[in-house]
Amino acid sequence: MKKEIKLFIIFILIVIIGIMAWFKAVKPKEEYSNTGENSVKEETLDYEANIGKMPVLLELSSPTCGPCRKMTPIIKEVKEEYKDKVDTHIVDLTKNPEFGDKYKVSVVPTQVFLDKEGKVFFRHEGMLTKEEIIDIINKMGVK
Template sequence: MKNSNKIIIALILIVTLAACGKNQNKEQEPQGKVNNEHNAAGSNVKITFVELGSVTCIPCKQMQPVMKSIEEKYGGSVKVVFHDVWKDKAAQKRYNIELIPTQVFLDENGNEFFRHQGFFAENEIIKLFESRGVKPIKN
């Protein structure tokens, strides 16, 4: 009986980690134009960083300070948007979310140019922005 309980607990743990993204660093092909409210015409926003996750998922929680730091470093040239996919099912569908956290990066025209699944380290995000010619306003 004890072994069956251990197996059940192990299965529950595996399913929970898989649902949270289990910190998988997985890049996906961009989805193209995303119908979104994030890039207003005439704004100085060069990149919109859309974080799709949950407030309860561990890798998603680890992304919170990264998003805050990016927002502070890039000012108005990068807009950071967070969607809790458990509360905002429309965002989950709009961005075709397979696992969380997922980061979607949009250019100034609202076209998706990069997508990443799992925790995304700040230094890697900065490299992505630099490859697009977007530099921080403060270090």
């Protein structure tokens, strides 16, 4: 009887240790939030102030979306290279769901290119390479 109790206690300890190891290995959802190098956090969404001045690129994404996180460094590079020519924003749809409604987003990432007048010039669902983004920007008349 004592041997069975000892085996049961050892079994329970192994299960508890396994559960603790699993919880430590699995990242909680909060760790996928808008932090880190590939975050999808957007500081401000004042793109409408530039309508009439320059085209706008909106990257509509989510912090838990893998392809969105892969797109973030690409969008940041484009934003830096075209900072005086294209107003570029990464929009977290979990914090700004109205953009999902406005641009009828069904898949993330979705890129929306607005011309100088604020009209949709091009809309794409899924990932784009930097070269593809630059090609679209060039077709908008930006060099």
